Amino acid sequence: MSEAMNPKYKRVLLKLSGEALAAGGKGILNYDFVNEICMTIKKCTEMGVQVGIVVGAGNIWRGRMGTKMDRTRADHMGMLATVINSLALQDALEQIGVDTRVLTAIEMKECAEPYIRNKAVSHLEKGRVCIFGCGIGSPFFSTDTAAVLRAVEINADIVLLAKNVDGVYTADPKLHPDAKKLAQINYRDILSHGLNALDSTATSLSMDNNLPILLFGLDDPNNIIRAIMGETIGTIVNGKEE
Secondary structure: OOHHHOOOOOEEEEEEOHHHHHOOOOOOOOHHHHHHHHHHHHHHHHOOOEEEEEEOOOOOOOHHHOOOOOHHHHHHHHHHHHHHHHHHHHHHHHHOOOOEEEEEOOOOOOOOEEOOHHHHHHHHHOOOEEEEEOOOOOOOOOHHHHHHHHHHHOOOOEEEEEEOOOOEEOOOOOOOOOOOEEOEEEHHHHHHOOOOOOOHHHHHHHHHOOOOEEEEEOOOOOHHHHHHOOOOOOEEEEOOOO
8 A cells, every 4th residue: 555545544433424325316315326435435445444334314214303203213213214224335335345244233133233342343353344223222312423432432543424514614504604614623612502513412422532523525425535534624523622
């Protein structure tokens, strides 16, 4: 591997937005875009990067959509929806030759392995991509929080939060055109200013474990490689003061 292609991060947790997987397509998945993402992930593994993935399910179901339902049951539906996306990613990755395992926090052994931390680390060390489904297996927690928890458990260097926004802004840019994108922000500032780009539980867990989060847009899948190489994109959330 040439020095120019030496990645900054050796083990990453990539959080993919479920909504992003459907962007521009018909139905719950844009297969062409999913394939682009998976080709990019393959390039990362070819650079020697160990990749864990948590995928959301906003393209299918979010617990808060069940406004007239019991919240626990609605959240369980969302967890199951993440498995649909996880299996779709696994299929796309394996079709291009990437050895992949889906591990779920809720046991469904007919289609995925149960999540066991040591087993996940073993897969990563063997060069396999690990996709973690069902969030953390409990209601009331977002997949962003699941991403941070799994990252801490597998000793990832960073959480790469790929969303349909390209960073953290001083305000909602859709409502405030003059809002400015921040290159870096402290965990405590995310919490104190109530910024919605990252939920408070995920932020607190990252802060407690000094785990950086890089939030960037997934409009261009190559942003994943740029992030791993340490290029300046999106917004880095860490414990540093500006």
